[in-house]
Amino acid sequence: MRKIVAIFFLTIVGLYMLSLFAQIPFGKPYKGVSEHYVERGIVENRGSNLVTSIVVNYRGFDTLGEVTVLFLAATGLSFLLFSCKCLREFKRIRSSLVLRTATDTLFPLILLFGAYIFIHGHLTPGGGFQGGSVIASGVMLLFLAYRSFHVNHKALSTIESLAGITFAGIGLVGLIYAKSFLANSVISLGQWNKLFSAGLIPFIYIAVGFKVGAELSGLISDMISTTKED
Amino acid sequence: MVFFAASLLLIFIGLYAALVKRNLIKIIIGLSIMDTGVNMLIISLGFVKGRTAPIISLKDLFKKGSLLVDVSKVVDPLPQALVLTAIVIGVAVTAMALSVVIRMYSVKKSIEIDDFKELKW
Numbered sequence: 001m002r003k004i005v006a007i008f009f010l011t012i013v014g015l016y017m018l019s020l021f022a023q024i025p026f027g028k029p030y031k032g033v034s035e036h037y038v039e040r041g042i043v044e045n046r047g048s049n050l051v052t053s054i055v056v057n058y059r060g061f062d063t064l065g066e067v068t069v070l071f072l073a074a075t076g077l078s079f080l081l082f083s084c085k086c087l088r089e090f091k092r093i094r095s096s097l098v099l100r101t102a103t104d105t106l107f108p109l110i111l112l113f114g115a116y117i118f119i120h121g122h123l124t125p126g127g128g129f130q131g132g133s134v135i136a137s138g139v140m141l142l143f144l145a146y147r148s149f150h151v152n153h154k155a156l157s158t159i160e161s162l163a164g165i166t167f168a169g170i171g172l173v174g175l176i177y178a179k180s181f182l183a184n185s186v187i188s189l190g191q192w193n194k195l196f197s198a199g200l201i202p203f204i205y206i207a208v209g210f211k212v213g214a215e216l217s218g219l220i221s222d223m224i225s226t227t228k229e230d
Numbered sequence: 231m232v233f234f235a236a237s238l239l240l241i242f243i244g245l246y247a248a249l250v251k252r253n254l255i256k257i258i259i260g261l262s263i264m265d266t267g268v269n270m271l272i273i274s275l276g277f278v279k280g281r282t283a284p285i286i287s288l289k290d291l292f293k294k295g296s297l298l299v300d301v302s303k304v305v306d307p308l309p310q311a312l313v314l315t316a317i318v319i320g321v322a323v324t325a326m327a328l329s330v331v332i333r334m335y336s337v338k339k340s341i342e343i344d345d346f347k348e349l350k351w
Contacts (some may be wrong), residue, residue: 006249014242021234021271027279034308035301042297044288050284050304052313065317073322078327086336125285129318183283193287194296212318219325226332 001138040125046189046200055127056201060182064167067211071164072217081222088228090148098200103145110138118209122198132212139217143224151221154212160178163211168199233274254331254341258324265320269313270286276306284310 037054044052057061117124120133142149175185182200190197240263247260282291284307286299293300331341340343 003250006246010242010246010249014238018235018238021238022231024234024275026234026274027277029278029302030276034316035305037342038301039297039309041307042299043293048286050286050307051314053312054307055314059311063279063315066319069349070322073319073326077322077326080326080333084333086332123282127314128308129314133318133321141275157239160343197250206241209239219322223329223332224323 020187020215035042042077045201046185046192047201049124049127050087052122052127052201052205053198056121056204057199058186059180060171060204063208064171064182065166067208068165069138070091070215071160074219077219078222081226084226085228087226090227092224092227092229094147095145100145101203103141105181107142111135114138114209114213118205119202120195121205121209122191122201128208129212131209132214133216135213136216137210139213140220148229151217153218153221156221159180159214160211160218163207163214165182166206166207167211170204174200199218234271236268237267237274239242240264240270252343254334254343257343258327258331261327262320262324265316265324267318268314270307272313272316276309277307281305293295306320 008204037058038050041047041050041053046059047053047057114131114134116131119125121127121131132155139151139206171182173186175181179184182204184201185200187199189199196202244260244262244267245262247263248257251257251260279303281304284304286292286304291299291303334346335341
């Protein structure tokens with residue numbers, strides 16, 4: 001009965017939404033603000049990756065807000081699970097030799113790959129958010145392989161706060177030395193398609209990478225610490 | 231068009247799971263599927279047929295003799311920029327929901343929604 005009602009309701013809403021979206025032309029050229037971002041993106045920012053130059057420069061203030069949302073979610077999670085041994089009847093099991101050996105080999109490589117992704121955020125696909133997530137996945141592998149693995153929460157929150165302050169501080173530098181918050185023209189923009197280019201974008205994305213990596217690692221650590229050790 | 235239909239299908243599969251399933255973990259899986267569907271919908275709004283990704287690493291994407299990019303060769307980067315942050319926020323929100331489930335489990339030792347009747351009216 002419940003399923004039939006749900007399917008009936010969802011079919012009605014779905015058909016309505018499909019007819020709504022059918023009116024939007026699919027795969028047609030775009031106009032407006034996107035056109036400006038694409039056409040003048042290289043001239044104004046010198047970053048090859050236009051998505052990055054939108055996320056960090058044109059909509060950098062928006063990204064500062066998104067980073068804050070991530071921070072709030074992490075804070076809420078640690079508030080809910082703080083020193084709670086909610087799952088203490090579950091023991092962490094001993095991992096196999098294969099997992100431990102693979103972790104020892106792969107963890108430095110995963111860390112390096114994450115750092116590569118966020119350092120090259122303005123040149124190749126990826127950036128601070130993706131690189132931070134890759135680093136956090138490496139930390140998760142360590143948690144899976146070693147049951148007594150601990151992260152230093154104080155160090156993590158220090159890294160997180162410093163990265164957040166760096167982001168806001170770079171924004172304020174733009175406010176003081178150029179015309180607006182998060183302005184990109186404070187230092188030389190450099191040449192197109194070089195590592196040291198795109199003004200302040202790589203610095204902001206490195207800060208975001210550290211922040212996201214530290215935040216997601218702390219989140220995983222909070223969730224795993226509810227189980228019984230040993 | 232087929233992208234719109236497919237992503238709407240994903241959204242409604244997720245919504246169905248959230249409405250019908252009784253297990254809290256399955257409800258959260260449904261919410262994650264919905265998240266993916268919404269991201270795919272936004273991305274497909276910026277797709278333009280026959281154009282390349284908005285990463286300008288080749289010289290022939292420029293207009294002749296300048297650093298201005300030829301708009302007719304690149305897809306819309308704006309929806310991709312919006313989705314990029316939304317994915318990470320989605321991960322954080324899923325983790326937050328799972329931590330609520332851990333808390334609820336510690337009270338009743340169950341993650342079936344039928345066992346939580348205190349808020350029912």
